[in-house]
Amino acid sequence: MDTILKNAVTSIQLGVEDYLSTDERRSLSAMRNLTAGMLLLFKEKLRRLSPADSDEMLVKAKIGPSIGANGSLIMLAEGNKTVDVAQIQARFKSLNVTADFKRVNRIIDVRNEVEHYRTKSSPAQMRELMAQCFLVIRDFIALELDEVPAQLLGSLTWETLLDEHDVYERELAETRAALAMIDWKSDTLERVSKHFACPQCGSELLRPTCTDIVVLHELTLGCSACGQESTFDDVIEEAVEECFHGEAYIAMTDGGEPPVALCHSCCKHTFILEDSQCVACEETLDYTVCEICGAALGPDDQDNNGLCGYHAWQAQRDD
Template sequence: MNNVDIFQAIFDNAIASIELGIEDYKLAKGDSSRYLSAVRNLFAGLLLLFKSKLAEVSKDDNFSLLIAPSVKTPYDIQQRPKTVGYYDLIKRLKEQEVNVDWEKIKDLHAYRNDIEHYFAPDSKSDSIVRGYIANSFLIIKQFLEKDLGYNPQECFAEDIWQEFLKDEAVHSAEIAEMVFEFDKLLWFSDDVEKLFLKHRCHNCNSDIIRVDDKLMQDAKDTSFICRNCGRQWIYYELAKEIANKLSQRDLWELKDGGTEIIGYCPECEEEMYCSIGEVCLNCGVRGPFECEFCGCEVPISELIIFSETGRCSWCEHQFEKIMEED
């Protein structure tokens, strides 16, 4: 087994253990043995993630950071040498300047020991177990992203990742990261960016749609992904979905005497011109548009006429009357 395989084996075991822990919690429903298994597996998975980091850092040095202090021989997976214990693991991670919420790790470790050896009655309630499990979610997400360079959505099964997103701290972190990523892109306007930020996935109604291709600087050239269900879009597809949703809103607002939000774009000929910010979501052309005859602003409902004639509907009607008289 080569160095890459050793790291991958530890990492894969970490992910499997975390998934088992979350599955145990979902199935527990008051079963104390399930709660014990959930916390045990989740914490074991977290420690394995930490060990995978040490394996990555010391892979060119016979995995020296991974070996327990009492072991003097080079790491050999076939001999299954004893790896670093909890306290030395934390110490070595700190020496590598790994920044984790160590107080929460300390609390999780203490709680794991408590339910492993004592399991006091007040330690096994759903709310308490959920609290400790939730505390680990943000740590796992951030460690995967910042320290190991992985996308956590791609590491876990879809239903497991969705459990992460149910946690308020993870959800808030995802929203903050989404806003940060969107702000780095070049948009047609601030109003267009806000419409994208407010949009919910049509497939699952999630409010977390992240930038998928982080190499792009222009919003219209990038791709997006729903962090809940994994649905992907290129810019045009997501902009069209937003326009369609706003068009549905039109039906209700028009009934109440409002004006249309989405209309025909004279520039790209798509039904994606938006009155919010007066900009086309597809091509970025800016309004308002003025009638070439009377100079008045052309209503969004008349833009298809304007695109063909350069006139508003009233001026077009007058022009047709003149032509008929001639």
């Protein structure tokens, strides 16, 4: 087994051992080791893709041109510093290597939150981190390293990750079931609610403290991971961004209308263009078409008194 891969496996195994320890002080060590092991798996993939006799070029942060023995131009590693997360992501994209960086970044955020702002993590936070790590590690080992996860990591480590993932998935299902009891008023808002996350720690384990509410602005949510209590207004904007991220990306890269706009009433980026309504404040459009040319109007046109941007500008110019 290569050194990088061996170190990756050791870090993950140590992380699980730290997690299973009865000493609460080792929870941070568990986070560090699991995250380090995951990133080392990524570096192992880059090592395998590096050309022979290149000093594991793709693992190194700096790569520069050099002249080979036959006078041809070659690329070689410079220095001993290895790639960081952003560089790994960029190289994976160039090399068509698949890794769930949405989860990866979430894992790193949780680790940083605990490391810099808290002395220890809650059991729920650790379980969520383990569940996220399980998915990233399992898929990457099997699909990109072409190894059997249970054999590579050992039965104890693998079974622990598997068990914690199952427990977390049950907690998440219970959270979603509690949210589903609320009358969301629209299918879009119900869809958005599945993306609620704690503003304090980022956990998805946000449960309503009461489901019998009259208006959504009365909704409060308790985080099972860190204990923070949030309001509907605290979480709605980030949830909308997360919910419509894919559609927004397609609109940005392929052209077309973005799915979400800035609401002219509450000034949150929560106005759903397809519904012609804001999911944060329920505001709709007073003016839907230009009185002069018939062009469709959006939330950014509402201050033009029924005119599109062009005809509003003309009217101001004529004044």
